[in-house]
Amino acid sequence: MRLEESGAAAAVPRARPRVRGVRQVIDFQVLTELAFREGVERIGVGVVVRDASGRILMIRRAAHDVLPGLWEYPGGGREDGEPVPAGAARELAEETGLTGLPLEYARHLDFSSQRGLRVRQFVFTAVVPDGTPVVLSPDHDGHQWADAERLPPTGEGQRAVIEWLTGRLAVPGWRPAGGYLTTVARPSAYGCFLVTDPRGRVLGMRSAVDPGVWNFPGGNVEHGETPFSTALREAREELGLDLAAENPEAVARRRLVAVIHEQAGADQPVPACGFVFDGGVLTREQQARIRLDPAEHTEWRFETAHDWHARLTPARYQRLRQVLRAHRSGVPLYLERPTPTDDDFEGVLVFVTDRAGRLLMNLREDRPGMAWPGYWTPIGGWREADESARESAVREVREEAGLEITGLRPLPDPHHDHGLPLTRVLHAVWEGPDSDLRLGDEGLAVRMVPLDEVLGLKVPPYLHHYLPLLAAAADQSTGSTA
CATH class of the missing domain: 3.90.79.10 (Nucleoside Triphosphate Pyrophosphohydrolase)
Structure with missing residues (x-):
């Protein structure tokens, strides 16, 4: 179904294609409500299908359809009352004949429809063997398996999604959010350390996946871990330092600095609860032994809170300021993201x-x-x-x-x-x-x-x-x- 079509077809009963692996992890109802609060008027779905060789399935709109000759990945509008993953599976089945694939949620795409409506398309991805047969709908008259670097004529939004996805997939160990969330403990939780130098400056590490992001040492809680043990393990992996040995007095106290609840959003589609612990002070000699994992971070630095402002997004800078306020107070603070309106100052x-x-x-x-x-x-x-x-x-x-x-x-x-x-x-x-x-x-x-x-x-x-x-x-x- 095209996003430009009316909703009349939604009233026609039909068998729903089976969808696997997404509904029990991500609450798309929350994400849909968020989209409408942000001014989105229509919800769409799309599926980027890859074969075992990494090529992308592109289908061409027929001459009688809207935007004839345009190549695209399968997708369309969600029907009234239809769960988002079920809509993605249905559109994939209708347009390509592919059914029963485990779909992983990847990201969203915002655009304006032919009618001028603001649309948020939830994009999934799936993998099929090379040579998998494709059965096109009457609305399409051709298909091809294309390399991401040599896509046929398509919209800029879809091209950006494909380039983003293939770029992320090139990072060792990366998985789309819908698949990755099945590998971590639920509800999502993380543990990290606030580490400073003798001048009180704060340690940050630049993400290898997203160079615009700077992180504390830490990560998501895995099965059988606590937030504190997670923070220790992640610090060993990311810094090459055992903070329990480097700063035994500070770390042994397991001082909780702050608890941060982060509501679900487009980039992090499930709520997360973060635990920030005091990692102590690293001297010059200790800093000289830092060895980053290049798969996760490309550089580290200590900066004052004021100087971090130039390197962080407003939301991340606010979170840093909140954590530092908790650290100064000596009493753990409960913090929320997004911050309540009456508490949104530092x-x-x-x-x-x-x-x-x-x-x-x-x-x-x-x-x-x-x-x-x-x-x-x-x-x-x-x-x-x-x-x-x-x-x-x-x-x-x-x-x-x-x-x-x-x-x-x-x-x-x-x-x-x-x-x-x-x-x-x-x-x-x-x-x-x-x-x-x-x-x-x-x-x-x-x-x-x-x-x-x-x-x-x-x-x-x-x-x-x-x-x-x-x-x-x-x-x-x-x-x-x-």
Whole structure:
């Protein structure tokens, strides 16, 4: 069935081809609901069939069909109420005569149909022997087994899926998600270590499969393992180091840093529960003995949390910040991905003004890993433990400037467009004397600066957005000294 067709054919009863190996592992109902929440209007299915020689089965649309002459892998629209794997098996049987194949879910493809509908196609893959006969439907008039590098004329989306799949299959030991998930303990769980160097920088390893991803030492729990034993085994395999021997005091405590529940998504189609443990500190001598498994990682490095921001996606950077917050607190934290809306911050920026129209500013230290080194900025810092945004703001102002503030109010977005990821921005009015102001444990100086003089200092660009908001609120009483 083509994605462009009406749903009328769905009302015609027919025998359902048998499908093996996917329904009990992946909850496609969850993935379908996720697709609709993301604006998808139609669910499709597709099957990339490979023969034993690694060639791809491509079929050509007949002259009377939509997009005549286009080559494609088998697929179409899911019928109303039809399970996704059953839809894939049905489309494969209708268009090629192939039945009873164990289908493995691989990934999804998003595209717009001929009618302009947003479609998410769930793509499966299967393997057949060389020379397997193919019986085409009336909607197709030709087929061929093509090398991935020499596909016949096809859509860019399907070409990208085939190239992605064949590229992944070239990685030793890699399997599509639908097959791989049958080899790990369910529900999915993983264990990993947070490892630092003597300067407090965090260890990350670049993935060999996806070079844009940096990982902690760790991996999925296998049968008979615990998350902690998994973390130890994975560290031996990935780093070439036995952390229990390298850092016996830290590792023997089995200190749990955080538990992270990650909801199912398009890339990870089942929920996962992760356990992050303290792996201790690696000295220069220990780092010199690191030996990566080239099949898994291509390089390792220690970076400050600030510098990791440039190397991680926003979601992975937020997870790193969450784990580091848990590590600082000394108490294990339960974390969720995606993060609940009321808990989706890791830092605060606090604009403290007075009735004289001045803004409290802090001169930042100029050292590696520091945000805005050598700049004058408002008071700010990272969240601690399970603080609310207001609690973090009150503590930061107390620590950096010696002031007690109340009456905090949020300032309007869009602060993320101004270099402030994961940050809540708040404002308070201070009514105390200048003699209460003192430099705390961060920065080189603090002082009250008239609003019209702020831009004469070396300041971050986000001040251009917030200064007009502060000037408009200068005559409003929104806080007081304690």
